[in-house]
Amino acid sequence: MSPTTTTLPTGAPTSPLFEIRETPHSGRAVFATKDIPNDTLLWRSTDLTLDVLLREYRREVCGECFAYDHGRDLPIRDQSLGFAFCTPSCLETWKSRNGPLGIQAWTAVEKLVKKRSKEDSEMVSPDLPRPSTKRIAEAWDTTTTAASLIRVARAADRDSPANQAGVAVPVDHDGGGVKCTKQHRKAVQKALLQPLNPDIISFVLSGILHTYHNPSAWPCILALASDDTPYSSADDLAAYTRTYLHLLAVLPLPLLPHVTAESIRLLGSRDSHNSFGIRSLEDEGAEFFGYGCWPSASYFNHSCAPSVAKRRDGRVWEFRSARDVKEGEELCITYLSGEERRLSRGKRVGILKRNWGFDCACDRCEGV
Structure with a gap:
């Protein structure tokens, strides 16, 4: 069953580089509409709607x-x-x-x-x-x-x-x-x-x-x-x-x-399923200060081998292609922190299940 274009939800990101589609396995997702070179700016999410800085870091x-x-x-x-x-x-x-x-x-x-x-x-x-x-x-x-x-x-x-x-x-x-x-x-x-x-x-x-x-x-x-x-x-x-x-x-x-x-x-x-951690910009985000919800950024699904790199610039999230991406390929970020990305498959799957409520079946986890 192939993904199909869906009615664009309110607040969804729009770009000539990608479109939002329904998938049979992970709901809405972002797919490239053309070949995209490495390090191309895909989206800037400026719509921080909910956030908290943990009190210990105030x-x-x-x-x-x-x-x-x-x-x-x-x-x-x-x-x-x-x-x-x-x-x-x-x-x-x-x-x-x-x-x-x-x-x-x-x-x-x-x-x-x-x-x-x-x-x-x-x-x-x-x-x-x-x-x-x-x-x-x-x-x-x-x-x-x-x-x-x-x-x-x-x-x-x-x-x-x-x-x-x-x-x-x-x-x-x-x-x-x-x-x-x-x-x-x-x-x-x-x-x-x-x-x-x-x-x-x-x-x-x-x-x-x-x-x-x-x-x-x-x-x-x-x-x-x-x-x-x-x-x-x-x-x-x-x-x-x-x-x-x-x-x-x-x-x-x-x-x-x-x-x-x-x-x-x-x-x-x-x-619950749409937050991004607010972390330090050094040390691969080792310091976790809080979290926030940027609705337009929430349409990117997870992969343990992501095709999209995300980086926070103040109150804005910036998304760039992490490699050359082919037309029709899903554009995925990772929900894991820097250290978590290097863990074994079993530990990564456990973290994703506990924190995000899904069983990861990305290409890296499936050995594709």
């Missing part, structure tokens, strides 16, 4: 361009935002991209995290069972009542960050509408006392802010391959459901319509 990696100076603390650090920057220009670009509402949101999250920084989640063993779709649905259903109570409390809070920013907040003076009671206030306090995961909170917030500022990005996320069981463990699932309530409790009111169980579940389900 002092060393620029929050805007991801520059890294061999573990040294960067010269510009904004304590209220929780990010460091390599230049004043990067700081100003970050602020411009996030806007006043984004700055307010990151400040609120950083204030929350600083109070609870010693409660960061520990790494969970990858050998623990992944929650089933039924368990995932049940876990999110349990947030419904608490989320409703928190929304009422936030809407009635005259001292909320949104009200301080000049946003009109409905307050019940006369008993009309939904009256905020002690039960609603307790729901907020209970949510804020729950354990938190700073990296998951940052990841979700980045997606909420990006889609708030760029509504056209949402269909691009929807078009990505979905993972029905994206959580690595029950603890990971719980961290996401708690993040939902944490964000409802602290974010500015204009963002709350975008903070829903459905939107956060969708962000997690699309990120």
Whole structure:
């Protein structure tokens, strides 16, 4: 069964050098439409939609361009935002991209995290069972009542960050509408006392802010391959459901319509199989700083003998042919880090299965 041209998904890369086709074995894939010489620029992916810099690297990696100076603390650090920057220009670009509402949101999250920084989640063993779709649905259903109570409390809070920013907040003076009671206030306090995961909170917030500022990005996320069981463990699932309530409790009111169980579940389900690691540009990417989702870059499938080389340039991924490519050949990148590429077939297959959920059958693994 040969690949067939597919209807172009929203946000898919387009070029006279390649096209997106359906395959019988690995979904959508990228195929050369002509002979391509070695080292030809194929695509530049500028559409970073979700990302997180792991908290342990926040002092060393620029929050805007991801520059890294061999573990040294960067010269510009904004304590209220929780990010460091390599230049004043990067700081100003970050602020411009996030806007006043984004700055307010990151400040609120950083204030929350600083109070609870010693409660960061520990790494969970990858050998623990992944929650089933039924368990995932049940876990999110349990947030419904608490989320409703928190929304009422936030809407009635005259001292909320949104009200301080000049946003009109409905307050019940006369008993009309939904009256905020002690039960609603307790729901907020209970949510804020729950354990938190700073990296998951940052990841979700980045997606909420990006889609708030760029509504056209949402269909691009929807078009990505979905993972029905994206959580690595029950603890990971719980961290996401708690993040939902944490964000409802602290974010500015204009963002709350975008903070829903459905939107956060969708962000997690699309990120699972579509993320790229944010690594150092030296030492074959030995230092792993975080990860992000560039939707247009996600159409390149994996091969342990890739025909496409990828390289990050700040917030942009650049893809070039790694050798001469024939017309009709699939254009593949590798999902493995530099060191992982040199491992035995069995170890490579194990890593790909654990991290990406598929059994590699590329030419190198099959001995073709």
